Amino acid sequence: MVAAQDGHGGAYHRLLGEMSEWLTRYFQRRLPPGEVDDAVQETLLAVHRRRHTYDPQYPLAPWLAAIAKNKWVDQLRSLGRRPLGELTDEMAVGDHEASVVSSSVLATLLDQLRPAQAQAILLVKVQGYSVEDASAQIGLSPSAVKMNIHRGLQRLTAIIEKAPDVE
Amino acid sequence: MSNESLIIDLSSDLAPVQRRSMLREGALVLALGAVELALFLTMGVMRPDMHHMAGSPFLMWRVGSLGLLAVVASALAIRSFQPTARPRRGLMLACSLAVVAIVCGAFVTPEDVGERVLLDRIDPASGVLCAASIFVLSLPIVALLGALMRRAAPTQPRLSALASGIAAGACGAFVFAFCCPFNDPLYVVVWYSVGCTAVAGAARWRLPRRFRL
Numbered sequence: 555m556v557a558a559q560d561g562h563g564g565a566y567h568r569l570l571g572e573m574s575e576w577l578t579r580y581f582q583r584r585l586p587p588g589e590v591d592d593a594v595q596e597t598l599l600a601v602h603r604r605r606h607t608y609d610p611q612y613p614l615a616p617w618l619a620a621i622a623k624n625k626w627v628d629q630l631r632s633l634g635r636r637p638l639g640e641l642t643d644e645m646a647v648g649d650h651e652a653s654v655v656s657s658s659v660l661a662t663l664l665d666q667l668r669p670a671q672a673q674a675i676l677l678v679k680v681q682g683y684s685v686e687d688a689s690a691q692i693g694l695s696p697s698a699v700k701m702n703i704h705r706g707l708q709r710l711t712a713i714i715e716k717a718p719d720v721e
Numbered sequence: 722m723s724n725e726s727l728i729i730d731l732s733s734d735l736a737p738v739q740r741r742s743m744l745r746e747g748a749l750v751l752a753l754g755a756v757e758l759a760l761f762l763t764m765g766v767m768r769p770d771m772h773h774m775a776g777s778p779f780l781m782w783r784v785g786s787l788g789l790l791a792v793v794a795s796a797l798a799i800r801s802f803q804p805t806a807r808p809r810r811g812l813m814l815a816c817s818l819a820v821v822a823i824v825c826g827a828f829v830t831p832e833d834v835g836e837r838v839l840l841d842r843i844d845p846a847s848g849v850l851c852a853a854s855i856f857v858l859s860l861p862i863v864a865l866l867g868a869l870m871r872r873a874a875p876t877q878p879r880l881s882a883l884a885s886g887i888a889a890g891a892c893g894a895f896v897f898a899f900c901c902p903f904n905d906p907l908y909v910v911v912w913y914s915v916g917c918t919a920v921a922g923a924a925r926w927r928l929p930r931r932f933r934l
Contacts, residue, residue, distance in 0.1 A: 561737035570728040578724075595727050600934050602731045604874035606738040607804065620804035624876040624934055 886924025
């Protein structure tokens, strides 16, 4: 981001690409599928317009998360104002069973870990935070976060191996 | 437009930007306040007995509490323009500071009050003029804080606007305190509060409408 503030287009392109992936995951959990791309693009535009407000002495993730949260609220408000269309029998929707089952299984598995391990895995492996950002959020050192992830994944592997009915 | 093509558009021809600096913005607000005070005093409106009043507890209380509130609220407003800022606690601090200043006013000995009744002490005809003067004097600071807010990225624009209004109102009241001829703490508490509240309300109502993240 610092390079982007100094006008480095290549670094900015890479940064926006990574932000776009993170934002897509962020909005997928909070908005209907049809609204995700709009919200991602609105947030990228806001990031572009307000990139001078980022202070390099603070981590980037909370700055981005604050803007994304604002855009999420904006999107929810605009959804509330939009007139609802009538649902017809011809309107088919995709099957979400697999993703629902996956998240339910993941939540059950994470419940069996120590809270620090579950939180580290959730932040880094599921939500896509860097180890440094996750350590800042949890309040542990990066090496402790890595250790928690490593041990947590080992424990998850052991749990999954013991449970034959989990696919 | 896909995300990728938007990213290509945004990253091509990227110009360097000047990073936002809270210190620079604070210095701007301070400089504008100083210029406004200097202009106001050079117009010859300073109360003629200022030399006599200079060391009095009443003037110390009035100028000191308004100056402190102006500085704290301005710092809070500028800080709240950061996307990650949570202005609610700072606003509580500013409001507590205002309440403490008002309570301290009860311990300041009023001058020339005599046996006047409450309505005479409040003097609504002059009070409305005082409140209106505070409102007008706060407009340049509101405009500056509004411009800074538009350029920044507050994620709670209503609270940021309220903080800006409190800061501007306190600045306007601080400048006006040098020419206000009334020496009654009750009068000051009532009409200065009215002026500051009007500015804060107007800023809270108007500034978020001109802001879009």
